[in-house]
Amino acid sequence: MRPIIWIISTLCLLAGAAIARVGDGFGSVVPATLLATGFILGFSRFWPVALLAFLPIAGGASYSGWYALEAFDLLVLACAAGAFVAHDLKYRGSSPAGTVDQKPKAPLLAILMLAALLFLTAVGAWRGLSAVGWPTTLSITGNHLGAEAVLRMVRPILWLALLAFPWWWQWRADPNAAIQRLHLGWISGLLLCGLSVLWERLAYTGLGEFSADYRVTGPFWEMHVGGAALDAWLALSMPFALVMLATTRSRVLWALSGVAFGLGSYGAVVTFSRAAYGALAVGTVVTLVGLAWARRGRTTPPAATSVSAAITEPPCLLGLGLMWLVGGTGCLMVFPTSGYRGLLGFVGALLALPFVAQVCRGQGLKEWFASAAAAAVLSALGWSLGSWLPKGPYLVYAATALALGGAWLAAIWSPSPWRTVACSALWGVLVAQMVHVAAHWSEGAGLAPATMAATALFAMMCWAVMARQPWWHQGEMAWRWHANAAVGVSVVGVVLTSLLGGEYASDRFSAAGKAMEERQKHWKAGLSVLNGDLEPVLGKGLGRFAPEYQLMLLAEEGFRPGTHQPLVNDGNGA
Secondary structure, eight states: OOHHHHHHHHHHHHHHHHHHHHOOTTTTHHHHHHHHHHHHHHTSTTHHHHHHHHTTTOOOHHHHOOOSSOHHHHHHHHHHHHHHHHHHHHHTTSOHHHHHTTSOOOOHHHHHHHHHHHHHHHHHHHHHHHHHOOOSSOOSSOOTTSHHHHHHHHHHHHHHHHHHHHHHHHHHHOHHHHHHHHHHHHHHHHHHHHHHHHHHHHHHTOTTOOSSOOOOOTTOTTOSSSSTHHHHHHHHHHHHHHHHHHHBOOHHHHHHHHHHHHHHHHHHHHHTOHHHHHHHHHHHHHHHHHHHHHHHTTOOOTTSSSBOSGGGSHHHHHHHHHHHHHHHHHHHHHHHHHHHHHHHHHHHHHHHHHHHHHHHTTOOHHHHHHHHHHHHHHHHHHHHHHHHSTTHHHHHHHHHHHHHHHHHHHHHHSOOHHHHHHHHHHHHHHHHHHHHHHHHHTTTTTHHHHHHHHHHHHHHHHHHHHSSSOSSOOSTTHHHHHHHHHHHHHHHHHHHHHHHHOHHHHHHHHTHHHHHHHHHHHHHHHHHTOOTTTHHHHOSOTTOHHHHHHHHHHHHTSOOOOOOOOOOBTTTBO
């Protein structure tokens, strides 16, 4: 038994009880439940999953009125207490030296960085409290102008330092499993955040309304309109979902990651935040490059306990990137004139391309000529039939897709030259019918853009069958490559159609220059309040931006930003 661990655990529980006692917005049942739940979670190896999953939604300030602290802090303190006790009980009766010496030591650089972070936080808190005045009583229901703002800024750093020890013990015991749980936590949090955004959109605007000037806030109560906390959470969590999509063998984890990634992409779109768009684009590129680099160096990304190496080989990653790029380019060409119908036709032909190329790579020149001739004849018949029937282009496209699926299955089960000829010919007919669908819906205006998109598909098919090495996965985990391609193309399509089909997004981008000028003005104004020799280096202190910015606006522009403050009336409560 190590007394220091039990002392830390006891202090965490006492702090949680004190917070619950001071802040009475929840009553007594909710804080007690959070403390008990957190303490039990601390004994589980999955406490990182729980904390990251509930971080966006467990604040509860809208119900409690708390500001400096949140209900989530009770969960963190109790979870840390349980994790410390669980670690001590695990090694009770064994020789710590005999076990620890065989484990990796904590990196010195990580220790120094954590110490530096804590030191700078302490300096910032000291300066902030010195400016606003040291509180005489503990209050957690204040606002961003008082000492409560300092406490609100300090607490994330304190929780990070507190949980660093239990996290390190987990990583030391099993690095791959610990990092997998970290990924799962981020993905779970992204999923819950995306569901919150979906609920908000359903309640206020509808899922497909992209012209209304409504910006979601998600589960983050601090936000007024779009941006800030929601942007940061999406930018931080979506790369974890992307890595899990590219590495996990588990179909359940893949499905969870795919849904989370899709909901996160939709949430990012409806923030209408230019910074979020840029951050997510950069994060996606960096993640894909990192996966390719990890495979190049023959290292395995530790996102899951069981990882398929082939899926992260550079050719397969290049193929995924190509599918997403062509999908986005086709969306830009087809959607503005042909709408969702033309876009769905293009996406169907694109997703079928790797399957068809897989069975057609061994075709000779004679088979290709036969395929081209059959495709030309069948396409002409399809156009004639589609022009004659009501809703003909859509019906012919659907029939061609079904026929292509049957021909592909026949070519896979019992390969023969003529089955592959039928497969490649039907794919060509599918592309031609995509052009017909686009032209029909747009009354001719979409014929030229759809023809350009079809040309890109044919060029991509030629490269696929002539390339020295396939750029799609053909092994045991082929389902995941194709599923990732479908998810990526779908997400790119949703993002681009949302931006192209809504006036508000276009207005936001057209006003980017003016917005940057405003931001530069704000940044200069913020720097202008730093005086003396130390403030340009150390700042004015944690929690001091809001009051300084308020005074500056009042002096320069004559108005005061909104704030709030709980008031207590005699005999009437708060």
